[in-house]
Amino acid sequence: MRLGSLRLRLVAAGTIALLVALGVAGFGMVVLFKRHVARTLASDLDVHLRQILNGLDVDAEGRIVVARPPADPRFVVPLSGLYWQISDDHGQLLRSRSLWDTILPLPIDEPGPSDVHQHELIGPVGARVLVAERGILMNPESQIRVRAAVAYDLDGATSAVRTFAKDLSIALAVLAVILAVGTTVQVNLGLRPLAVLRHGVAEIRSGQRRHLPREVPTEVAPLVEEVNALLDAQQTEIMRSRSRAADLAHGFKTPLAALTADAARLKELGQLELARNVEDVAEAMSRQVDRELALARLRGKARGGPEAATELAPLVDALLGTLGRTPSAAHVSFDGEVPPGLSIAIDRTDLAEVLGNLLENAARHAASTVRIAATAIPLVVTVEDDGPGIPDTQIGRVLERGGRLDEQGPGSGLGLAIVQDVLEAYGWRLQIGRSELGGANITIAPAIVAALPGASSRAPAPNDMRSMLTAG
Incomplete structure (x- = not known):
């Protein structure tokens, strides 16, 4: 029990009350015993006195x-x-x-x-x-x-009282221990509904349920009802925000398409530099719109329930098959070490977005090998390559939105920003380290696993989760 916890306060208060009550009771019993001894002694003296007087002549x-x-x-x-x-x-x-x-x-x-x-x-x-x-x-x-x-x-009577007090103190001490244990058990039983609520909140965060369990004691039932009503209201507001964001993003599609067409006409007119500037702006805006569309789809779905779980091995096979046919990965061999039957509580589309970006990054920078591996206990997915890796001094720059080590390569540095947005929505974290192959080691894991000692040689802070490991 941690300092300041409700359980510790209740147990401490109950134990103190027991000790005070037992102390008062013990003192009172000793006083009563002394009075009893005094009355018994006076009665015995009176009996002896009567016997002596009756025997006189x-x-x-x-x-x-x-x-x-x-x-x-x-x-x-x-x-x-x-x-x-x-x-x-x-x-x-x-x-x-x-x-x-x-x-x-x-x-x-x-x-x-x-x-x-x-x-x-x-x-x-x-x-x-x-x-x-x-x-x-x-x-x-x-x-x-x-x-x-x-x-x-009177010394004999005093000794009897003293012996009684000693025996009574031992008995009361044993009783105090028993009552303290009983108080602890009582407090634990009384606070068990709060533990159920805590697990229920954790399951809501992980997407395993949508509401808190309703099978709770009467005293906490109103709290459960209010929290469930709040969750429903929040879900409704999230759906409205998704719709508004999606509508806004779709509203930009037509102007962006017009800008792209204008850039094409400028090229036909020979204004190549102006056309390239317009294309760059249109591409950057298009990437941002695509990202907002993805986030709008993601919000409210990351905790959609256990049905969002995705089996990892078939998805990795499909991604490696698709990526192996791209020109950027023609020189790379892929090594997959994913145990069959391993599922991850992330929607298949969102997980494909994450792993696709990481594998594409690794393939672009690898010399010859890209390896993806996963373990069930602890739940960790790792993507490694044998490229130049990421120097420790450059990790902070890489994690900045739009930050890139390869300024000459394609991309704007926003592609993998969605990766961290998706991971953050599902309660996962991205970590950066050095691979045994010599290149980068990118690990994704639930936040609880990622926080364990030795989980990674370097892990971004929670506020860095929205920043991006660029690959182009």
Whole structure:
């Protein structure tokens, strides 16, 4: 996930919310556990206190005795953490064996028979203890007031809380990981319709479909409908522009034909230089009109759907057969290495325009050999020759519209401009390099393939796609 992506934002926000929620929940659970431990401890102390008071008695000499000691064995284990202590107003003091040689430093207090007072004190070996105490009147005749206290070491309770918090943090961490994974899965499932739309847009650009898929969730259905309506409106406008451009280009045909006829009459009158100037202007305008006619035919058709795919091998055979009979290619042998069954998603007429211009270029500049090759993975078509090639310093000039290295040869430098217009319309790119044969290496490939590292030694920038590799 890239920085700034919607998926990353949703996952990060969900994860942060989970962490905050789990942190608050964990803190609250620890607080509740501490309160539970405190209530349980107070209840246990009250039970022990009742047992001690119920076991007290007065002997014949008026001394307090513990007739029935409490049953908990921790009271007889030295410094076990559970203690009891009994005192009266005559100075008598009884202690549990667990207190050993220490005394609970009870504060000055006079608890009643029905009251249980609690204190937090420093007990044996400096440990914090929670004390619960009650006062009773043992012998109404002698008025012996007894103060009984039970204490519990708080360090044990604190350790229990600490252990609980540790175990809880581990459990919450595992739960956080599980919930984070679940959040990521949920976000991915929620954003899947956007991925479907992205693939749909890519298929529209590549000509595989005309509209976005309509099988989408209700929340994005209005967006799909609006985009499809926009595509329909754009297609309608493109068709209108095609018709207007075609009509305008056809409107120039008659004046150009008249100029050509005037040039012929000027030649008959002996004005050869003027006739040649008129012919040059008429030829340049005719080429431009032909180019606009081709573009008018191309616009709106480059993404006409998968039916526009063309099988490459038969087209190459037909082009090589036709080109081999032309005077400019009489000295050249053609080598075709095109796998059978390979199809390219370009209209046959447009693909013939592209390959025809490239092969004609190569034949004009080759010494003896022109080779055309193609691969399916990655999809690349290459035209090479054994001519002088294109120096690196001249590639920029070659890519300029109308730029030519051979100023003496025929042509105006506009022929292959249509090649790049066609390639750009179909999302392809033209690249220039050095051939193993010694001449130029012209490669055409989809823009995604052309952008791969090592696809070509030199690739024009996207804005250069409308410029032209001249061959005349």
